[in-house]
Each structure stands twice: as structure tokens, then as C-alpha cells.
Amino acid sequence: RLTKPRISALIFRTGKMVCTGAKNEGDLKNAVHALVKLLNDHGANVPLNPEVQVQNIVASGSLNAEVDLEQAALLLENTMYEPEQFPGLIYRMSDPRVVVLIFGSGKIVCTGAKSEGDVAVAVQQLYDKLKEIGVLYVEEGGGEEAEEPEEGEEGEEE
Template sequence: MQVIKNKLPKKTKISNIVTTADLKQKFDIEKLNDYSWGIYDQISYNGICGYVKTPEMKGKVTLFTSGKMISIGSNTIQNSIDQLNQTKFYLLQENLIHDIKLEPLVRNMVSTITFDKPLNLKKLVKKIPNSIYEPDIFSGLRYKIKEGLSALIFSSGKVVVAGSKSVQDISYAYSKIRTYVE
């Protein structure tokens, strides 16, 4: 299968992207509660983090007192990066931080693949190298595609791919799995 750059294979959908960035400065995280877009709870996580969430955000951004940020819940890389930049903008606007250029880094992309047929996991585990199927422990077949990239394959024909850092990784996972199921 030819992989087209930045284009997902059919029947593949990104469900979550985790992107990080560093403000490279500490700030008073308790002040997040002063704004409608901020949430800080002293009890949660021993008071070391807060959140930025607005109605227009698909996901949310977790902020740590160290200045590190994690965007979760987006389904596009651009949206995930936009959430980090939007958070930086809010913090700048309220003079909680000094301006800095963010260097976002995609850490993980979770995607789903739908094969429109039931899959026989007992047969697949014999065909797929680096796979494990233990139905008494977990209902899916676990497949380590390559270092850091893995899939959970279910008898329904649904597949969850985790560990991707790019659309190319997702396309690669799809092509590897497809060779065994079709």
C-alpha cells in the first residue's frame, strides 16, 4: 500500500492527540481560578497542576507549576497545537507569564481502524509476529507493531492504535494490520 503523506487511510479515525510544550517558566497556578477558562484544585494532584478549558476547545490543556503543558482530547494535530497556543495567549493576556515561543511536540496519537468484518483472533495471533492473545485476561489481541507503536485488535473488526506520533505512523500501522486481516 502506498502511504500518502498526511492523509489517513479509509476507515481510520484519530480519537485523541497528546501534545506537550514548555513555557520555560514557573507561574502562580492558583490564579487560574480567577478566570472562567481556568480550573485549579489544590486537592487534585497535590496542587501541582491546573487546567485550561474553554467552550471552543475540543479537549483541554493541563498546566503544571513548572510551566509544562499537555494538550489532550484533540483529534487533529493542528487543533492540539492551537489549544497550547490559546492557553499561552490567555496566560499572557493576564500577565501570568512572559512571552515565549512554544515548541509543541506530539507525544501520542490514538486512532481507531474499522474493518467491516469479524476477525478470528485465534487465527490472527498465529499469523501476526509480536502479538499476544490471552482471552481469559483481555478480549483483544495485543500487537506490538514496532517500538512505541502498538495495536489492540478486537474480534468485532475494531482496532485501536496507540503510540503514533504522526499520520504516517497511523498509515504504517494500518498497512501492517491490513496485510494480516484481508
């Protein structure tokens, strides 16, 4: 574990490493370089510039509007909604290839993205689609139209 940036790493015999907890790609690369230095300082022979590949980004945010999940489940393809099992609607997108958890409050979690750009595209497409099918509802006192979604905090990167 590193404290700055705050990440956890698993290092395998094959030489592969999995890092989680980075808030952005810059922090991820800084963490990898810090780990490489630490390993080399302790006698390992690790290349100084290893290839860093982002496999999964998890981001959370808000659509700034409530969502009628029952209607969304009926009108959207590639969804799963079983409120007795889980309170969110699971929406699988194909381009970008991500999964978005959508909650009635308008909170969302996007997972499976390969880049921060994929997250932004997915959230905008989701917002536009939900608006198009009429399942977004602005909270009391917020006017009639839902605002553009707010940029979420980046989650884990591997």
C-alpha cells in the same frame, strides 16, 4: 479545559503542558495558542510560540472485516491475547512503533503513534499482514475480499 477546540490541559511548574483530546494537529496547535493567550492575559509570562511536540496519538477505526483472533495470536509475533482478561488482541508493531488493539469485529485502536502518517502506515501494514495470514473474514453479504480499512477518527494528542 477549552471548549473550542475541546481539549484538556495540565500545566506544570516547570512550564511544560500536556494537552489531551485534540482531534488533529491543527486543533492541538490552536488550543496551545489559545491557552498561551489566556495565561498571558492573566499575568503569566509565556512565550507566544511555544514548541509543540506530539507524544502520542490514539486513533480508532475498522478493518471492514471480522478477525479470527485465535489464529492471529498464533501466527503473528509480538501479540498478547487472553480473552478471559480482555476481548482484544494486543499487537505491538516495531515500525512504526505503535500498539494496536484488534477486536474480533474488526474494530481497532492504534496508540503510541507520533504522527497521523504513522497511524496510516500502521493500519495499512496491519491490514496487509492480517490478509496475508488469512485471518480476515468479510461479514455476511459483503463479498469475498475484505475492503481496505477505513480511516479512523483521530483520538488524543499530547
